[in-house]
Amino acid sequence: MSTKHYESSEEGVDGIRVGKRVIGAQAPVIVGWENIPRVTGGPVKLFIFTWFQPAMLFAMIAFWYYAPNSIAKASTAVGIGIGFKVLLLALEWVNPRYASWRLTWKELVTDLFYVGLGFTVLHMVSHYIGSDAMANAIQHAFHHDAFMWFTGLPLLAQAFLIAFVFDFGQYWMHRGMHNWYPLWLPHSVHHYITQLNINKGAVGNPVELFLIGLGIGGFFDFLPRAVLIAGAFGLAIATYQHINVRFNSPRWWRFLFNTTEHHSLHHSQDWEATRSNYAGTFIFIDRIFGTCVDGEAELLGMEGGRRMAIREQMTHPFTEGWKALKQRFDRPLAVSAE
């Protein structure tokens, strides 16, 4: 695969040419790894913030690979997930990427409200009509022997396939959200966040959160240990999409995996920049389809960084959808009335 060549990354009203696209004409962005700020400090700090991400990923994979059956279960995964996020919250305080993304009490309340909805109401909805119900239906529709070939694969291969198939689905769902207005409406709410913190991935209109959960990962639900390892891929990679910590991620990591850098660019105030880096876990999917841009942005959000209150976050897709419908159907009437 050929690597992209970026022209000078100097910010300017003209933006930066990346292939056929011009990124950063509307808002400042950084393009190209060589232009992104690095972790500074002593050797211990440099070591930690260079190797933290790979070390955690390999530790989690090893844990699930070797954990006795008595603890290799979903409740342990939930516990590890919460513990890991608390650890990352602490890292946000120790080594923030941007001071302007510092977590405030108000942001924490908003973020946790959405996390809470995810653990309760959305969980209930998906139990009946969402991904859980879909997974059950699919699994019952197929005879189990149909998956024998899959369950005979090495665990890590199974886990990678589960994570990849899920992320591949997410990539196209996400890309669809940025290209088809009815799907953009619920997703747009998530793009009003103006800073990245550990729980910001949960912030969005519940309709979108429901849609994005409709992955086909549930297809393979009946392979507990492989699913748990696949979950570790998500936790130890996709979590870094929304986080205010600066890492010197190794070159191979940022080539294969999504990073805060990629996702901050996706959340930039620059419209063209948001149309990149759609994958959740494996950024190489973006590289394959030509939507990857390696870079970073500090100024995030929509409408110049207008913060959307929770009430508007709940109603925005419906009010905007109604406006769009009215506009569409009013126009011919207005013309004929002239």
Add this chain to the structure above:
Amino acid sequence: MNLRFIDWIWNVRGSLALAPGQSSDDAFARLDPMFRQSGTSHQRTNDTLIFSKKSQAAQDKMSVFDGGALHIDTSVGGSVLRYHLTSRTLLFCFLASPLFLGIAQLTLVVNHFEKPIPHEEMKHADVPMNPIDKALGSPEPDHSKKDDADDDKKLSPKAAYIFSGIFAILYVVGRILEDRLVKARFRKSLMRDE
């Protein structure tokens, strides 16, 4: 009912003594940058400043407040800045705790009315473990046990109770923290060197 008894939930009131000889004009001039933020509008008369915020940025140091009034009382003993600020987020956080309690109750009601569905036992094919995993020492799958997922068929209200508790704690923390932070910011602004 007099709202005064409960409005401490979303209202923050406080006062700060101005430096001896500090005029209202000087005090408001020093506080002025705090109200020159995007989404903030303010009006000032001689000794009172009224402000309101709409869609304030997360980065605004006073983003937790949506409006309020600052008043300078001048007396022989010295001038005092009195402020009264309102916050929808404080109210929201206060109400989030009972909201999640309600969600917990809703979960129990849903569970109560849900008819037990005869669960079709999904038999796992007894696929031999891949030789690579065997060689690397991963534990053998336990085919005798039912899936974990089978234990989760009923919805649990536990998460909703936990979040109710989290928001109760967050409210107490926020009510104290934001009160202190805004006071410290006012003090810092009033004392900064021009």
